[in-house]
Amino acid sequence: SFLTGMQMQFPLEEDDIIMMKTSFSFDASVWQLFWWTLSGASAYLLPSGWEKDPALMVKAIREEGVTTAHFIPAMLNSFLDQAEIEAPRSLKRVFAGGEPLAPHTAARFASLLPETSLVHGYGPTEATVDAAFYACDPELDKNRLRLPIGKPVPGARLYVLDPHLAVQPVGVAGELFIAGAGVARGYLNRPELTEERFLDDPFYPGERMYKTGDLARWLPDGQVEFLGRLDDQVKIRGYRIEPGEIEAALRSIEGVREAAVTVRTESGEAELCAYAEGLGRNEVRKQLETLLP
Template identity: 85%
Template structure:
């Protein structure tokens, strides 16, 4: 029942729940039910924590509209730091124009550092790797001494204490909050360009009508290519808007419309279970080749793009093509 939004809303009503926690993907489904059942009227709910994945600004804005009297807190923290290491209380007016919702400031007893590869402190606004120190940091990984040595380092600012190397990329904001930017191991190089998929996800989530988005790198065609999974708008609408927000090399080759997201047993997005891109044209817009020339061109496209069928109105680049393939 914990993954059924209708039952969750029912339980909040019946049990007079005051505090709840959702991953952002589940939060949207919860808001659907809350809006339909007018949960905002007379609920005892006082605060909702959202964590485990980045919170989209549009989801936060929708939350403020559906549940204006309930506080929304964006939490951050890995298991190695006893889960919660930072939090940010949202303000609809202040956060309206943000591209990303900050993860906030350290919880009491925690210290957060943004460091360069030499463990020097990065100045405000400059990206670096996020480290966590303080009372919540774990002692290490059970029976994995090599990984423990790699991830749990001596704290250079507090002799005798240790800090955890998160693998997350972040930066300090001028207001003293921290902004999460992505993962160090998510950065990819495609056709010579270094790309952060998290940056593309942030742009997608800020498009009007997009409810949720994820970006992965696929190698189904034999080479790495960006694939976007989006809920809320048709892929052609999204591509047109994304091309105005990002340089061409950052626009995903594939766009897949999602109605239901695969999740892990803990409720987080299961990226390994996201479907492979077919690149096939929409059935409503597909028009088959009408003569020998169009048939030969269609077959050439299918050979190059590794997907099909290709219709006469399909766009080479929308179907995953790029200059090198051309």
């Protein structure tokens, strides 16, 4: 169902070549291994170790005529550094997933590879690889703090629910649940965890849904926006704060390549601590003050 849904959304043709570069232990390898079979396309197996070297990946893409590839956002930045030197023109589409994709990374991608589409994917393994995709749009995305995770793949359903499993209105944050064909049966030999995470679907009797633990909301245009993890929420001086929201704001600053936010208590009082790569502290602080209270 998942692969058929991918083919419906992003049709491969016979002359397409998928670059297989992901470890079999990572669920993103599933579509790299099998998607090409649905259309008579091809797969190119990147030599072991080359996935760690952007120069070798660009060389392989150019020489083999690869049209479809996948990167986690952190590696995508390094790939773009190399693409700036020698652009891999054969690429038709790139999927980015496994962690949030920063809007400025997507904007840089669009400027360097204007003929290549960039797709932001979201999905826990429990819902079979990806449950949602968002085809990036440089014009729409330039004013976003976060890129959406998009709409559900064909065969999947996304719910944003409150703690009582009632539907949240557009724009209101809640927990993201996934239902449909891709939902797994449960965790092997972990009945208690299975019962906690795989719940009866209140909207489709007899079916189940997966409780992701992710915070999300519907946007007015029908896209879903990922806001972070529910279990990452912290309380600082009485305020409930989502570190993921601060990370998204940091990543939206031009020049910041990667960011992380955590809580430190060395002083005896909980303090937010942000780590940013790419810009100096004073410049990051100055720009962050315009984005966050």
